[in-house]
Amino acid sequence: MPSEALYQRLSEAIISGDRNKLLAIVEEALREGIAPSDIIERGMSPGMREVGERFARYEIYLPEMMMAAEAWEGAMKVLEPRLLEAGGGQKRVGRVVLGTVKGDIHSIGKNIVGAMLKMSGFEVFDLGVDVAASAFVTKAEEFEADIIAASALMSTTIPQQRSIIEHLEARGVRQRYCVLVGGGSATQEWADSIGADGYGRTAGDAVALALKAVGKG
Amino acid sequence: MLNFASVVERAFSGPICTERDFELGIFVPNLRRVVEKYAIKYDPQSPVPADDDLADRVWQAGIEFLAETGVYCLDTERRILFSREEIETALKSGPRGSILGEGEDAKAMPRRFPEDETPPWCSVGPTSVPVSNEWNYINLVKGNAENPLADSITIPCLTNVDGRQIVGGSPLGIEGAIRAVLLTREGMRRAGRPGMPIVNGVTTATRSQEHIAAHHFGLRRTDALEIGTIHEMKIDFDSMNKVAYSLAAGSLIFAENGVILGGLAGGPAGVAVVTAAYNPVDLLILRGVVQHPFPTHFDLGVTSARDTIWARSLANQAVTRNSSLPVVNVGYSAAGPMTKMLLYEHSAWVIASVVSGGSVEVGASARGTALDYTSPMEPLFGSEVAHAVAGMSRKEANQIVNALLEKYESKLRDPPVGKKYQECYDVATGKPSQEFIELYREVRREMADQFGLELPPSSPYL
Incomplete structure (x- = not known):
């Protein structure tokens, strides 16, 4: 499934904390018609979970966490207006x-x-x-x-x-x-x-x- | 060496950048690059590495990293930069053999090398552990000053003035800092060692004005003010004010760097490199006579974990092989007083430090934060271990440290809390309980039987 490959790339971009790369993949996903909610829940969120797990195992540290969080926030600036347009919104805990x-x-x-x-x-x-x-x-x-x-x-x-x-x-x-x-x-x-x-x-x-x-x- | 006025000028004129850009745009990529370039890799099986080439690569990586990164001034949001030549000149012209203490307690701070037979400097005391009352405070100082191997005192942190909790930056902070010095002098007088130097003036003080006030009420030129960098490779004007005052007053400085493992420096390799890079910073900015490092685990809050011991040992070797600025290592252990685990933890980081060229400051128990969880017994034991391993090979030390780690590392997250000072010592006489003396003797025997370590016979509790 092409979408599955995109979700994987979104997740990897979060894990690597590469904000520009993540933004590019988000744009690509939107062009392909993938829903913003799917980009977040099926692509970016698994990446964030992986970052948290690696941190808990002492495999990565604060810089990687900060970069992943910054990449996430950058992508959300693009996705949030789309979510609102679609009648949704970002789910904040x-x-x-x-x-x-x-x-x-x-x-x-x-x-x-x-x-x-x-x-x-x-x-x-x-x-x-x-x-x-x-x-x-x-x-x-x-x-x-x-x-x-x-x-x-x-x-x-x-x-x-x-x-x-x-x-x-x-x-x-x-x-x-x-x-x-x-x-x-x-x-x-x-x-x-x-x-x-x-x-x-x-x-x-x-x-x-x-x-x-x-x-x- | 570049003078302090020039350093201050650079804080006002260096390249502007935001703190975020310094952290993630400069510090982190520069550090990652040198760690990879110099092939610095953590080996959990060797908490005490014995590879001179690796130690020298850590040093080269640290110098390169510092020259490219500089130190960030939080007040001006500028980088204070140093050229390689300025760094090299500072290293060549740094202080040597500073005398601390007075009278019979005056002594030169030794420069030591890895596997050096020169006895390490031993500072003893609670290392900033908070203490609830002045009676405990004086007793703790007296008990530590009675340690026959003690070269200096590391004073506790007084938490209140006449029952009012001390708040840094307030008049209570001024009075607390003054009182801490006066109580320490009294404790040392009672121990018959009035000339002993204080090397962490003044734990109770937070702000520069509190350091200055304390200095006018009993700190001497042969004591040391403890002044630190900020995590990581950052400084602020309050710390630089302390330096400015110390230079004007002719006072000595212990330059403190507690790199956080898991913080901006990342894992053990980055921590070793940044700790080494701090050595010239301690000369150029903090104007120290000693580097006072304590790489601390972000999650466990200790320096006795396997990865922090490796980073400390390797950084010590890197620094002591290449810089004349002596190293006095500080340790924070997880377990509380009157537990075997605390004696094992202190032993592990002390052994790693001493065979890697450092001296020691023993020692903070219960992560250095629990009220009254400190005693003079563990610093006594730690200083005995430090003397016993002077001259030991790193290879032998590695075997002992590995064996010690096996005894306690699984308990670092939930260590035994132990006993408060007033629960394991008689507060009237200032002497340990018989049960505590027996525990101390038992672990001394373990060190001899299991590791062949013969601790000095000078202990008052044999």
């Missing part, structure tokens, strides 16, 4: 606002979590590092997020995770969001003490918690 807390500039763990969340179908807004507590809350409201995920590496910066929860409470919106904490200095005991909804030691833990929070886990 949920929305996450992600960042490293104020005073902390460590990004690698956060980036791994971000890439894995995207792989799992979440729409992620990454605020970056050194993010004020109020910025997490403001962006969560703008982005209509389901989850706020805050990372902190240092024992002198984890108090900022509590500050996020205090800001949510001060605005009266605490119950709207699932707050997940992680990073080198966080522990389950800490998460419980500040009233967080979950603690993930690893990126895999964070994704499992996020899926559970949106009823998919």
